[in-house]
Amino acid sequence: MELQQLRYFLAVVEEKNITRAARILRISQPALSRQLQRLEDELNGVLFDRTPSGIVLTENGYYLAERAREMVTLADKIVTNLTTEETLHGDLYIGGGETTSMLSVIRAFHEMHQQHPEVTIRIHSGNGQDILDKLDKGILDFGLVIEPFDVKEYHHLQLATADRWGILTRRDHPLGRQTTVDAADLRNAPLIISEQTKDQQQFAEKTGLDFNASRIVGTYNLLFNASLLVKEGLGHALCLEHIINTTGSELIFVPLLPNVTSNTFLIWKKEAVLSRPAKKLLEWINDQLQIKKGTDA
Structure with a gap:
């Protein structure tokens, strides 16, 4: 398996069409098809199905696409650095x-x-x-x-900066009219929490929240989609301040009491x-x- 083959494969994944990918790569369609067939033969599996509307990745194809992006990115990074x-x-x-x-x-x-x-x-x-x-x-x-x-x-x-914790909630909800919220306010409230936060005992101790006894209606990795759940009135998102711009919207950030902040580290x-x-x-x-x-x- 060569890097050039992976680049060809990723071009087809991006374009969802072998003809368009060949045009962008400036090679003939038959030549591109041969390279893809060689890749499938080497990996002993079908990477995508060909349909009238374009190519559809198989499970193996999805896996290779994810790994190929990492490999190509790393290779480019090495070349640039050297x-x-x-x-x-x-x-x-x-x-x-x-x-x-x-x-x-x-x-x-x-x-x-x-x-x-x-x-x-x-x-x-x-x-x-x-x-x-x-x-x-x-x-x-x-x-x-x-x-x-x-x-x-x-x-x-x-x-240098620390982030403050609170909830993202609707302005028209009773909690949205408060200046702060505490563990008692959230004890029976439907909560949407991050995947990382739910397993952090230290955070639970700081806030007084018992996630095992809380009404967890959903979890999130990134806050934007969680904010859509909040807009629909499904619950209150436990989150950091300023991630979602609430200016002029139906949402509002209400900080936790006692004040809970988290520092951020740059690591390498x-x-x-x-x-x-x-x-x-x-x-x-x-x-x-x-x-x-x-x-x-």
């Missing part, structure tokens, strides 16, 4: 969940990009386990993780050899943190 010359250029791969702390990384990149416009940023959004998986595989340069998280296995920086693998763009970004982030410390002093 061929970077004196002028700083290349890609930065950063993954994280939904947190406003990502803004501090983006602001550092913005300042860096003004001096090094040949560097591009590639942001991957996902839950904590997804981010760690891609970081450990070398696909990401950095990951953003929200405490409680054991950062001892990674190099890490604590970012201890054994990783960072690319020049990644090292430069760390310099900019460290500079920002030092400026913040000086301001707070």
Whole structure:
């Protein structure tokens, strides 16, 4: 199995049509079909079914597509890092969940990009386990993780801002008219919680919430879809502040009492050899943190 074959396969997956993929790849359709057949023969399985409306991935095809994207991304990243010359250029791969702390990384990149416009940023959004998986595989340069998280296995920086916890609820709900909510308010309320939060004993202790006794009506990985459940009146989403813009909407964020905040850490693998763009970004982030410390002093 060669990288070029994987690129051909991914082009067909993207276009859902062999003819269009061949045109984009600038090869003949028969040549592309032969490459795909060789790939199927080598993997001893059918990767997609051909239908009048286009190609449909099989279960094996879906699996290969996911792994192929990772392999091609990593290969491109290696080539870029090894061929970077004196002028700083290349890609930065950063993954994280939904947190406003990502803004501090983006602001550092913005300042860096003004001096090094040949560097591009590639942001991957996902839950904590997804981010760690891609970081450990070398696909990401950095990951953003929200405490409680054991950062001892990674190099890490604590970012300057902390996120406040509360609920996302409807403005016309009685809880939406309160300035704060506590464990007693939520004891019998239908809750929508993140997959990460539900297993965190430390978080439960901070908030006084007993998830085993709570009315959990749903879980989420990323908050946008959970906000749709809230809009439909299915429950209240336990979440971080400022992830969903509630201005002028039927939704509102109500903070928890007692006040519960979580710090965010930028992490990277201890054994990783960072690319020049990644090292430069760390310099900019460290500079920002030092400026913040000086301001707070």
